[in-house]
Amino acid sequence: MDEKLSGQVVVRRVRRVLAWSAAVLVALTSALLFGVGAASLLASTAKDLSWSALADVGDSFGVLNALFSGLALAAVVVTFWMQFTELRSQRGELEVQRHALVQTQAELRRSAEADVRRLHMDLMKMSIADPKLAAVWPKVTDSEIRNRQYQYVNLILQHTWMRHFGEIDEEELRRTFRYLFLSPIIRDYWAATAEARASALVAGSFEHKMNQVGDEIRAECKQTLGM
Numbered sequence: 164m165d166e167k168l169s170g171q172v173v174v175r176r177v178r179r180v181l182a183w184s185a186a187v188l189v190a191l192t193s194a195l196l197f198g199v200g201a202a203s204l205l206a207s208t209a210k211d212l213s214w215s216a217l218a219d220v221g222d223s224f225g226v227l228n229a230l231f232s233g234l235a236l237a238a239v240v241v242t243f244w245m246q247f248t249e250l251r252s253q254r255g256e257l258e259v260q261r262h263a264l265v266q267t268q269a270e271l272r273r274s275a276e277a278d279v280r281r282l283h284m285d286l287m288k289m290s291i292a293d294p295k296l297a298a299v300w301p302k303v304t305d306s307e308i309r310n311r312q313y314q315y316v317n318l319i320l321q322h323t324w325m326r327h328f329g330e331i332d333e334e335e336l337r338r339t340f341r342y343l344f345l346s347p348i349i350r351d352y353w354a355a356t357a358e359a360r361a362s363a364l365v366a367g368s369f370e371h372k373m374n375q376v377g378d379e380i381r382a383e384c385k386q387t388l389g390m
Contacts, residue, residue: 273328276328277325277328280321280324280325280328281325283321284318284321284322287314287315287317287318287321288318290314291311291314291315291318294307294311297310297311297314300314303352303355303356304355309348312348312352313348313352313355313356316348316349316352317352319343319349320343323336323339323340323343323373324369324370324373326339327339327369327373328369333372333376336373336376337376337379337380340376340377340380340381341380341383341384344380344381344384345384350381350384353377353381354381357378360374361374
């Protein structure tokens with residue numbers, strides 16, 4: 164929740180408290196004036212200040228006392244209700260803040276993972292452009308040409324990861340793999356790097372799901388293409 168919205172919430176709460184306080188004050192003042200007025204009226208209409216008249220005046224203050232007690236009880240009830248609604252409102256605000264924090268953390272994590280992928284792609288591009296740098300990477304095969312092809316396949320798969328990362332559309336990912344696996348070199352690369360990928364996968368991650376889909380589509384290709 165931003166600072167402007169928090170300020171608006173505080174202002175609404177202050178206004179609510181002031182409104183209830185003003186209502187209680189008006190009610191108490193009205194009751195007091197009513198009681199004093201009633202007592203004064205009884206005293207002024209009495210022919211003499213006999214004990215009976217004074218008793219009537221006292222009774223009027225007794226009624227006033229009962230009225231004050233009722234108002235005090237009502238004020239307590241209103242106070243508890245305001246506290247309850249305030250706590251409920253705070254819970255709602257905390258839940259909104261927690262949800263926003265979770266979303267922010269998830270976005271930061273996705274952004275960091277995407278940055279790492281971009282760096283990996285840059286490293287692959289450098290190794291493809293310079294055979295001396297390519298020699299630094301572990302070789303998948305003894306063929307220099309095939310290793311350079313595999314590096315390019317790695318770039319293609321990283322690009323696929325970048326395209327589908329985040330909100331995964333599994334059917335679209337399957338269509339992408341069916342297209343990629345039309346290439347025998349990509350299929351060979353997928354098979355040659357299966358063990359290395361499996362050792363780095365984290366269950367439940369996007370990479371894990373992507374690897375599962377790739378394995379399924381490659382198995383389909385072996386059946387349909389006979390390879």
